[in-house]
Amino acid sequence: MLDPTSFDRFEEMKQELLDIIEERLDESEHILWASTDQQFYFITSQIVVFSARKTIVKPAELVSVVPEMTSSSIFYHFIDARTRTFGHLDDFRAWLYGFEDKYRDLCDILSNVDPFFSTLPELRQQLSNIFKDYFGKER
Amino acid sequence: MGSALDKYSEICGPDVIDQLRQLVAPLKGAKVIHVNSTRKGGGVAEILAKLVPLKKELGIDVSWEVIEGDADFFKCTKGFHNALQGNKVEIPRSLLTNYEETNRRNSEDLRSKLEDADIVFIHDPQPASLLDYCPDRKGKWIWRCHIDASRPYRPVWKYLRNFVSGYDASIFSLAAFAQPLPHVEYLIAPSIDPLSEKNIELDPSEIESVVSGLGVDLERPIMTQVSRFDIFKDPVGVIRAYRLTKKFIPTLQLILAGGEATDDPEALSVLDDVRTAANDDPDIHIMLLPADAHRSINAIQRASDIVLQKSLKEGFGLTVTEAMWKGKPVIGGDTGGIRIQVVNHQTGFLSNTPEGAALRARYLLFHRDLLQEMGEKARNFVRENFLLTRHLREYLTLMVSLLHGRGDRIELE
Structure with missing residues (x-):
């Protein structure tokens, strides 16, 4: 298994991927093939970062803001963030750690969310529930 | 305005x-x-x-x-x-x-x-x-x-x-x-354009009038494929999938909606094969619609419970997105652009055989709540991507x- 968020640069991940593929190909005694309709395509992408024109200053505001976030905002802040923040953190934790230890328990809960096994709307729901539960209790 | x-x-x-x-x-x-x-x-x-x-x-x-x-x-x-x-x-x-x-x-x-x-x-x-x-x-x-x-x-x-x-x-x-x-x-x-005649929201009375007018009973489940009568769209395979499903859901109806017969000998030959396979089954509705029958196609898709696009070979296949936009899960052939529209088990199912398509259709018609949920996911997927x-x-x-x-x-x- 390759964790894409554990690499600092895409080039490193690409190289690791190629090495793994080469290694498996080296093991094979047979000529490998794929039908024309089942090819593998290497595609690159550019991320476009839009302003959502929303700013919050208090962590408790996450309760009302997260359920309204678009799927692409969830992707940007919870998945893409891991490739661009120090320590490969999502944006929520990166921000909450800035309040010193105050939200450490919330960060622990967030670190248990695996973002790669649910759809973005499901992820939004999961995060919304976490923030609602946490700040509901806090109040 | x-x-x-x-x-x-x-x-x-x-x-x-x-x-x-x-x-x-x-x-x-x-x-x-x-x-x-x-x-x-x-x-x-x-x-x-x-x-x-x-x-x-x-x-x-x-x-x-x-x-x-x-x-x-x-x-x-x-x-x-x-x-x-x-x-x-x-x-x-x-x-x-x-x-x-x-x-x-x-x-x-x-x-x-x-x-x-x-x-x-x-x-x-x-x-x-x-x-x-x-x-x-x-x-x-x-x-x-x-x-x-x-x-x-x-x-x-x-x-x-x-x-x-x-x-x-x-x-x-x-x-x-x-x-x-x-x-x-x-x-x-x-x-697709959500404001076009083919995709715009329709009043339930219009859907009822169009579909009933075509002899289809809206009270019974409807499975539909909208596509040309082309061998690669596998309409005969669709009829086979319908028959396998109907054994378990006897009230099921099938609509095969395509373009009007042309002088294209290949299309006419496929249409002959389709009619032979249908064997005068009153619950199979073969419809030859004019090229501008966008509103009728829209109504048929909206009246359907499940939409099939059982292609063996496909270009992009935008009829899949059209159906998904109407909240229908699609059972599609695992080929071409269908693969990026149908997220297997999420917005529909990918299937390579009539048997596989029939199994998925039965599953969805049995689990009506899942059919509904998958249809909603399909519509949202189209809203974000197509x-x-x-x-x-x-x-x-x-x-x-x-x-x-x-x-x-x-x-x-």
Whole structure:
């Protein structure tokens, strides 16, 4: 298994991927093939970062803001963030750690969310529930 | 009456329109030109007729030019089209000479405009050689290929490649449709227009009137495939899947809706096979609809419980997105563009056999709650990925990317 968020640069991940593929190909005694309709395509992408024109200053505001976030905002802040923040953190934790230890328990809960096994709307729901539960209790 | 963007905002949400406005900001002052070979008729003209006014409304200085040609020119470009799709078409040298000469003649009128533009989109092979006649172009030229060129007839592709290699970039609809070229290649999938007759919301009474008028009972489950009577759409396989499902759900009805019978001997032969397979089953409704029966198709899709697109080979297959937009899970063949529309087990099921399709249909008709849930996911998936607004956003992104650098990310203010 390759964790894409554990690499600092895409080039490193690409190289690791190629090495793994080469290694498996080296093991094979047979000529490998794929039908024309089942090819593998290497595609690159550019991320476009839009302003959502929303700013919050208090962590408790996450309760009302997260359920309204678009799927692409969830992707940007919870998945893409891991490739661009120090320590490969999502944006929520990166921000909450800035309040010193105050939200450490919330960060622990967030670190248990695996973002790669649910759809973005499901992820939004999961995060919304976490923030609602946490700040509901806090109040 | 609001603007077109206001109408799309009601469907897609204001955030989507705001993103389009943010993308347009770096394009302020840029001159953009689209060139194709017809103002009306065909998918390219249809999409330009929608995209160009929306770009204008966003404030882009955009125009749409159409080249002119004689019968021989269009005979030649029809040959290009068929050859790119894989048919072995020999095109006489005289037609190729006329093709080049026609582009040269058109360039006389268009040259100053084209050379002055910041971005020129040339659609399909018809105007592709215009580039050669505009040596002093200052902007970026992009060749937009709307055709499935996954397995082109090589002699014709070699000829066309000479022209398209000189472009700054090209666009294909799907990775599988692209050919290697010496420049950056973009992928932009087609889209549907939620405001068109084929996709607009319909009043339940209209749906009832259309479907009942066709002899279909709305009180009983309906399975539908909308497509040409073409062997690769596997209509006989659909009938087989229906029969297997009907053993468990005896009230099931099947609609096979396609275009009116033509003089195409292949289509007529497939239609004969379909009628034989249907064997006068009163619950199988074979419908030959005129090309402009968009509202009827819309009503049929909305009245259906499940939609099939059991293709054995498919280009993009936008009928899948049309059904998904109406909240229907789609059971589709595991081929071509169906694969990127049907997310297996999420927005529908991919299936390679009538038996597999029947099993999935039974499963969905038994688990009505899941059918509903999958249908909702399908509609949301289309809202985010296959509406005209996404199509427009990708054109704008491509322009920003070409004019303002090609890093890993584009950060907008």
